[in-house]
Amino acid sequence: MKALQAHQLSKTYRKSKQPALDSLDLEIDAGQIFTMLGRNGAGKTTFLRIASTQLLPTSGTVTVLGLDAVKDAKELRGRIAMAPQEAETIYPLTPRDHVLLSLRMRGMEKGEATKRAQEALDALELTEVADVNSDWLSGGLKQRVIVAMVMRTDADLIFLDEPTIGLDPVNRRRVWDQLTRLKQSGKTIVLTTHYMDEAEALSDSLVIINKGKVMASGTPRSVKAAVTSRTTRVDVFDKFNLSELGAFGHVVTIAGRFRVLTDAEAAKRLGDEAVARNASIAISPVTLDDVFVDIVGEAERGEENGR
Amino acid sequence: MYYLGFTPMVRNPLFMAFVFSTPFTLLFILFVASNGTALPYGLAGALTMITTELGLFVGTDLATYKLQNRFQDMVVASPVSPLIYMFGVALSELIFGAPALLILFGLIAGQGATLGALLSCLGVVILLWITTTSLGFFFSAYAPNTQNAFIINGFITTMLSVLPPVYYSVNVLPSFLVPLAVVIPTTEASSLFQGAIGLGYSIEPTSGFAALLAATFIMLLLVSFRMKWRET
Numbered sequence: 048m049k050a051l052q053a054h055q056l057s058k059t060y061r062k063s064k065q066p067a068l069d070s071l072d073l074e075i076d077a078g079q080i081f082t083m084l085g086r087n088g089a090g091k092t093t094f095l096r097i098a099s100t101q102l103l104p105t106s107g108t109v110t111v112l113g114l115d116a117v118k119d120a121k122e123l124r125g126r127i128a129m130a131p132q133e134a135e136t137i138y139p140l141t142p143r144d145h146v147l148l149s150l151r152m153r154g155m156e157k158g159e160a161t162k163r164a165q166e167a168l169d170a171l172e173l174t175e176v177a178d179v180n181s182d183w184l185s186g187g188l189k190q191r192v193i194v195a196m197v198m199r200t201d202a203d204l205i206f207l208d209e210p211t212i213g214l215d216p217v218n219r220r221r222v223w224d225q226l227t228r229l230k231q232s233g234k235t236i237v238l239t240t241h242y243m244d245e246a247e248a249l250s251d252s253l254v255i256i257n258k259g260k261v262m263a264s265g266t267p268r269s270v271k272a273a274v275t276s277r278t279t280r281v282d283v284f285d286k287f288n289l290s291e292l293g294a295f296g297h298v299v300t301i302a303g304r305f306r307v308l309t310d311a312e313a314a315k316r317l318g319d320e321a322v323a324r325n326a327s328i329a330i331s332p333v334t335l336d337d338v339f340v341d342i343v344g345e346a347e348r349g350e351e352n353g354r
Numbered sequence: 355m356y357y358l359g360f361t362p363m364v365r366n367p368l369f370m371a372f373v374f375s376t377p378f379t380l381l382f383i384l385f386v387a388s389n390g391t392a393l394p395y396g397l398a399g400a401l402t403m404i405t406t407e408l409g410l411f412v413g414t415d416l417a418t419y420k421l422q423n424r425f426q427d428m429v430v431a432s433p434v435s436p437l438i439y440m441f442g443v444a445l446s447e448l449i450f451g452a453p454a455l456l457i458l459f460g461l462i463a464g465q466g467a468t469l470g471a472l473l474s475c476l477g478v479v480i481l482l483w484i485t486t487t488s489l490g491f492f493f494s495a496y497a498p499n500t501q502n503a504f505i506i507n508g509f510i511t512t513m514l515s516v517l518p519p520v521y522y523s524v525n526v527l528p529s530f531l532v533p534l535a536v537v538i539p540t541t542e543a544s545s546l547f548q549g550a551i552g553l554g555y556s557i558e559p560t561s562g563f564a565a566l567l568a569a570t571f572i573m574l575l576l577v578s579f580r581m582k583w584r585e586t
Contacts, residue, residue, distance in 0.1 A: 061586070099431040102585045120584065121435075129431035134424035139365040140357060148357040152434050180365070196428065206431065 049110075050077040050204055050235040051098060056107035058093050058259075067093040069259035070107070079251040080226060080236045084243070084335075086343060090259040091239040092132055092208055098237070099129045099206045112203055128153075128202035132209045132239075134193045136181035142168060142192045143177045149196035163199035170225050171195045172218075186213045194222055198229070205229065207238040211245060223249055243336035253335075255342055262342045271338050277308035280333045281317050286326035292317075299340065308337055358415070359446025373411075373451050377403040380521055394465055398547035399521030401458045402540050405479050406515040408451040409486025410507050412444050416494035417503030419443070436583040444487045455479065462551055471550035478550075478563075481570045482543040486514070488573035495582045520544040524556040539569035 051074070058068040068090045075081040083091045096102040098109050100120040109116040114123040128149075136145060146167050150160035168177045171191045176184060181192060194210050207226075211219040219242070226236050226249060240246055246253050247267045254264040263270045272278075277296060283305040292298045295317045296309025307317060314330055321328045363369055377400035384396035420426040429439050463472060489510065497503035514520075518538045519527055524545060527535055535541045542562040549555035555562065 096427075096585075099427075100584060101427055101430045124431060125433040127431055129428055131424040131427040134428070135422055137358070137419070137423050137425060139362055144357055144361060149428065151357075152429065153432050 048077045049074050050079070050112060051075040051081075051237065052108075052110045053094070053098070054108045056094070056097065056109055057105045058090075058097060058102070059105050066105075066259050068097075068104070068107075071256070071259060071261060073254055073261060073264060075235065075237060076252070077235050078230065078233055080230050080238070080249050082246040082250040082253040083237070083239045083256060084241075084246055084253060084339060085239075085256040089256045091256065093259075094256075095129070095206050095208050095237065095239060099127055100124055101129070125153075126203045127206065128197040128200045128204075129206040130193050130197045130208065130210055132212070136184070136189045136192055138182050139180050141176075141178045142173045142181060142184070142188075142195065145181065145192050146195050146199070150200060153200055153202075155201070167195040167199040170198065170228075172221060187215060187218055190214055191218065191222070194225075198225060202234070204235040204237065207236065209239055209241065211240065211242065219245065243334060243339055247335045255339060257343050263338075267335055271333060271335060276310055277337075277341070278333055279309055279311050279314040280331055280337055281307040281309065281314050282329040282331075283307060283317075283321070284327035284329075286321075286324045297341070299337075299344075306337070308333060308341060358443060359449035363450055369450050370453055373404060373407060374454050377401075377407070377454070377515075380516070384521060394551045394553050395522055395548065397458060397462050397465065398544050398551055398553070399515070401455070401462070401475065401479065401547050402482065402520045402544040403511075403515035404451055404454050404458065405482045405543070406486045406540055407511055408447050409444075409483050409488075410490045410511055410514075411447050411450075412440075412487050413490030413492070413494040413497070414500075414503050414507045415443055415447060416440075416491065417497040418500050420494065421497070421503075422500050430583060436581065440487075440491055440581075444483075447487075448483070462547075465551055467551055471552075475547055475550050478543050478546045478566065481566050482539060485539050485566070485570045485573045488570075488577045491577045491581055492573070495580065514538060514540045518544075519556070523548065523553070536565070539566055542566040542569070 053071055053073050056068050056071040057066055059066045071090070071094065083094065085091050093102065097104050098111055098116055100116050100123055103117060111123055112126050116123060140148065143164055146164040147160055150163055151157070155163070168174050171194060173188065173191055173195060176188060181189060184192070190213050194207065197205050197207070211222050214222065223245065230236055250267055252264070252266050253270060255262045255270065283292060287305065289298060289305065292305050292307050295313045296307045299306045299308065309317070318328065318330060380403070381396035381400040384392045416426070459472060459475070462475060493506050493510070494503060497506060518535050518541045520540050524532060524535055524541060536557060542557060542565045545555055545557040545562050546559060546566070549559055
């Protein structure tokens with residue numbers, strides 16, 4: 048069953064000539080964690096805002112949980128929840144107040160809301176600061192408060208716009224655990240992130256968008272396999288120059304060193320050559336990060352050449 | 355209302371002091387400068403100004419929840435209707451002002467106002483509050499950032515409750531300014547308060563009340579047509 052279907056979805060903001068979304072088609076299965084990847088301004092937040100009934104599209108349709116996000120918004124709003132990007136806590140409320148406010152405004156009875164608020168605070172390790180003025184919390188704690196606000200709602204589908212931004216690796220994993228638990232309880236999670244490891248670790252399926260268009264979609268593994276035959280990456284630290292490495296595959300310069308994206312056979316040849324030169328290299332499978340840079344970079348290069 | 359009104363008021367009573375500060379300062383200045391004789395005008399003015407502030411603060415709050423906290427995004431994507439949200443935020447703001455309003459009603463009663471006069475003051479407060487709250491809603495939808503929302507709020511508060519005949523009688527204005535003053539709802543409200551306190555009505559009460567009612571209706575209409583819940 049599909050939790051979300053977008054068909055030819057476009058959005059052009061009034062003061063912009065470029066579309067934020069450009070005839071976007073995508074489908075999300077129910078009970079999945081679905082991730083949207085893209086550069087800043089790629090259209091991820093615009094999509095989330097349209098699907099969560101906050102913004103009207105210019106054209107196209109979005110069906111969420113079988114309901115039209117434009118025509119059936121009122122009915123749909125009872126079944127979704129949203130944690131927006133860069134949300135801030137409200138002074139002088141405490142983390143507990145925030146979670147309770149979120150649950151109570153959705154019509155949850157006080158006793159149940161109190162119980163669930165405690166669960167959400169415990170799950171995100173906010174118990175110790177549960178009754179502290181949110182203004183005194185660190186940025187990471189505040190971000191967890193925002194996530195906690197939607198964690199224990201009755202919503203069937205939860206939108207999270209960059210939910211782990213500003214969190215340290217330990218707390219990012221804590222949020223991942225909770226999102227996985229939500230999925231196991233039958234909820235659908237749609238999130239955006241800039242962290243490729245997060246997308247790879249969490250997502251059942253994902254989409255890479257660039258300038259409002261879908262560049263690739265599928266499972267993390269299928270996206271990696273489908274979009275590139277370059278399955279291996281070789282980080283070269285010394286004793287090679289750019290033109291030499293070009294013979295082994297696609298070369299990317301990262302912080303003064305070279306990364307060669309290539310297939311296993313060429314990686315082996317490069318490895319042999321490195322041994323012969325006594326060069327330092329590291330060989331590993333390509334990550335989603337490499338694929339993302341490859342896809343988005345390729346699209347940008349294509350546009351530049353077309354000009 | 356509990357989380358956005360009562361809780362902040364208890365945790366930070368400065369919110370309340372802020373509501374009190376300007377209207378009561380002007381009241382004090384009038385009282386001292388007139389040797390006490392202008393106290394009734396001061397009371398009518400303070401009641402008008404506090405009610406106006408409470409309505410307009412709603413706009414600042416909404417702009418903050420929308421642009422800074424992004425709380426409104428969470429509300430839109432929830433079963434809460436725009437009307438309930440706005441009503442909740444408006445009532446939350448009213449909680450901050452309730453002590454000030456109670457003090458003013460007490461002082462007005464102390465000036466010998468009858469129960470009927472106090473009830474009519476209450477009716478005017480409600481109408482003016484709806485009018486200025488609607489105005490607050492309206493500009494919050496168009497404020498590009500919270501800083502602008504604060505600036506607009508301060509500007510409109512001054513334009514509505516300090517400059518027009520709110521702390522003074524419309525009769526002392528030069529005649530060419532009177533038509534301009536009487537189209538401002540705070541002028542009508544203050545005139546009705548002044549009448550109820552026993553200063554005499556500078557605007558005929560029935561027409562003043564009708565004008566205030568019309569302003570309330572127009573502002574509500576404007577908000578219902580122009581208020582942005584879902585962005586375009």
